[in-house]
Amino acid sequence: MVKDLSVNLCGQSLRNPVVPASGTFGFGLELADTFDLNVLGGISLKGSTREARYGNPVPRIAEASCGMLNAVGLQNPGIDVLVGSKVPALRKIYNGCIIANISGFSLEEYRECCAKADACEGIDIIEVNISCPNVHNGGMAFGTNPNAAAEVTRTVREVCSQKPVFIKLSPNVTDIVTIARACEDAGADGLTLVNTFLGMRIDIARRKPILANTTGGFSGAAIFPIALRMVYQVAHACHIPVMGCGGVTSARDVLEMMMAGATAVQVGAENLRNPFACPEIIEALPVEMERLGIQDIKEIIKTV
Amino acid sequence: MEKQLYTITENRLVAADTYRLVLSGKGKVDGEFVHLEIPGFYLRRPLSVCDSEEGRFVLLYKTVGEGTRVLATLPEGSRLSVLTGLGKGFDASACSRSALLVGGGLGAAPLYLLAKELKQQGKKVTAVLGFNKADEIVLAQEFEGLCDAFALATLDGSVGVKGFVTDALRTLAPTYDYFYTCGPMVMMKAVCQALEGPGEASLEERMGCGAGFCYGCSVQTAGGPRRVCKDGPVFKKEEILW
Structure with a gap:
């Protein structure tokens, strides 16, 4: 029962399609003692900005049925620490695909950070986050308008001469396909979708929002069917590879997301419930493939 | 993990x-x-x-x-x-001879494990626990049997000193070279401000992963942002920004 789990993402060979999603796996290093990271197809690192950010005040986490909300607000040590110490430290212990996730509050910030990521030897793919719902005047503001999304894409494409650029899309839009096409036309090499859904919870005893930020990004198993639908729509409308993300909890979800059109699949909130989620999913993939008569995982991509 | x-x-x-x-x-x-x-x-x-x-x-x-x-x-x-x-817990080795443990409500729980460790290391342990009222008291017998000195405070005065743990501390006036506290934030703040000398407190925050990689429970400290679940929950008194 030898199965081929490898996939090809813009010339990068991944040993399997499973990638922990940005923001749900730190900088990889935090989990180095938990399991052998080298089982992972790739790792999308925590979103980085030009300057170090503390992020939003606590509470940043709230629970919901079959999911959770977060309003971390892009806490990170800044792009210089990312390329200068986090990535080199991870590269020493991890030989798979390292994806740098870049966020910004202006075109100039995206340009500067992506240029630094492009020049960093350990980084394989640049994922540009234009969809963070938890910061003001940035993040999602660029991802909810096709012109702004295209402008960010063009800006970073200019400075990323060596590495594939994926744009990470927000689901908080009327028509995600319009945004996806705008990014593709502006030169994106690939797309990651989706980021979290803007949500809210109220503490009814205190009559106040649970999150200090009032609203947060909703993720987890509950969003899987919506994310899957969006991956399906975008993958069938665009010609560039898609990393599917949103509510993936099992090997079966990974296969479903790939059939909908994803070349690789990101696992997000599930890591927070179960830090061993990714290795468990990867271990289960060949078993599910055997059950379904799949020899090579690549052959199922966009077959539905 | x-x-x-x-x-x-x-x-x-x-x-x-x-x-x-x-x-x-x-x-x-x-x-x-x-x-x-x-x-x-x-x-x-x-x-x-x-x-x-x-x-x-x-x-x-x-x-x-x-x-x-x-x-x-x-x-x-x-x-x-x-x-x-x-999590990073209480540092029993920070106490050289004599420890003061101050707990509020279920904050008593992790202090019990610490008290056992301190006693195993041959240190003198004084414990002060505070509760709202008598029917909320936990671990009193266990602490009393284990510690060299022990006092209770209840807000309604039904058992022990009437008032907060800080009131009981004034009455008891214990000697110690290091203190440890766990309980509601307001209580720990009052304890850290009232007590002289070095000590540490165990913070509480809504967590995501609990293992330091989601950054959902980061709080600002004197040394910059720290994750309550991984860099804490126990922090030195001088690190905590109340």
């Missing part, structure tokens, strides 16, 4: 809305807290370890929300997924 299934061998009401949960499994759990999966709830619940020995450990919890209310209904023999080996 490890993930294991543990079996509930005891889950009973020991004080008002307060349950004692004993979980059995392989080995001896380490770490300051465990992260419990409660059936039907998405996120795990972090609970401080109150006592731990080979093959079993003890937690105390209050039914404050839906998750803990469901936890309280689970019968003996139920199996729970538990993450262990989490």
